[in-house]
Amino acid sequence: MKTSAQQSRRTIPLTPYLFLILPLALFLMWVIGPMVYSFYLSLTNWTGVSAAKFIGFKNYVVLFNDPIFYTALLNNLKWLVSFVTIPVGMGLALAMLFNNNKIPGISAIKAIFYSPYILAPVVIGLIFSWMYFPDGGIFSTMLAELGYKGPAIGFLSDPAMATWCIIAAAVWRQVGYIMTLYLAGLQAVDPSLVDAAIVDGCNRWQLFRYVIFPLLNPITVVVVVISVIDSLRSFDLVFVMTRGGPANSSSVLANFMYIEAFNNYKMGYGAAIAVILFLISAVFIFIYLWRVLRTEIEY
DSSP states (O other), rough: OOOOOHHHHHOOOOHHHHHHHHHHHHHHIIIIHHHHHHHHHHBOOOOOOSSSOOOTTTHHEEEEEEOHHHHHHHHHHHHHHHHHHHHHHHHHHHHHHHHOOSSSTHHHHHHHHHHHHHHHHHHHHHHHHTTTTTOOHHHHHHHHHOOOOSOOOOTTOOOTTTTHHHHHHHHHHHHHHHEEEEEHHHTTHHHHHHHHHTTTTTTTHHHHIIIHHHHHHHHHHHHHHHHHHHHHTOOOOHHHHHTSTTTTTTOHHHHHHHHHHHSOOOOOHHHHHHHHHHHHHHHHHHHHHHHHHHOOOHH
């Protein structure tokens, strides 16, 4: 007599797995394959033209002794800290402020704050480059109107200021997106919990600190991870506004990788930079996945 386990094995439908064959094949071809090949290229001296020669970890040895790598890594850290603090804080504040559909024109106000995010980073980079222009730019003009009489300020030509000026443009774009994510999270907050807290005598700060913000914890995790990943893959604004200059002072890992691979024709060296950037990003991705899986298991 057949056991129930044998019968269940025979009744497993194969159709869903057949539908997965094509997506998995494309995923392996366009994602996993190039990623594995990049790991291999990082162990070669390929220039993009000549044949690739295996050189082991020599690219990594050179990379970890390259001062530009540490400058780019430090700039990525500046991006990370800025993205996790300023857009997240401002986005949450705006979401709390605009989470009231009774305000006249609230939909238009939300759209105005979100609109920078739909602009291409290249467009934003060009606009802010004009705004930062030392002679006639909006910021120089404003300083002159406020009484500044000193020499023209090169916002993007000063090594101490260039990175922060680019980050300011990126933050301006990011705030509206974070606001939208938090607005979606606020829609899921149970109004009865808020009403109960008000009845118990909570003021606005206590209501936010002990009721609303803890309920937004899943959204906050998503927001922080997205902000970290966006900060690590920053490239467009840097390339458009400074190309990593002056003197590589505003370079980030993605820009450094592009210049080494496609300008200096060091494809193997660029692949090594890409691997390091991938490993840094993977740490935060795994933390996010671990958090999500743990939450699902608890529920």
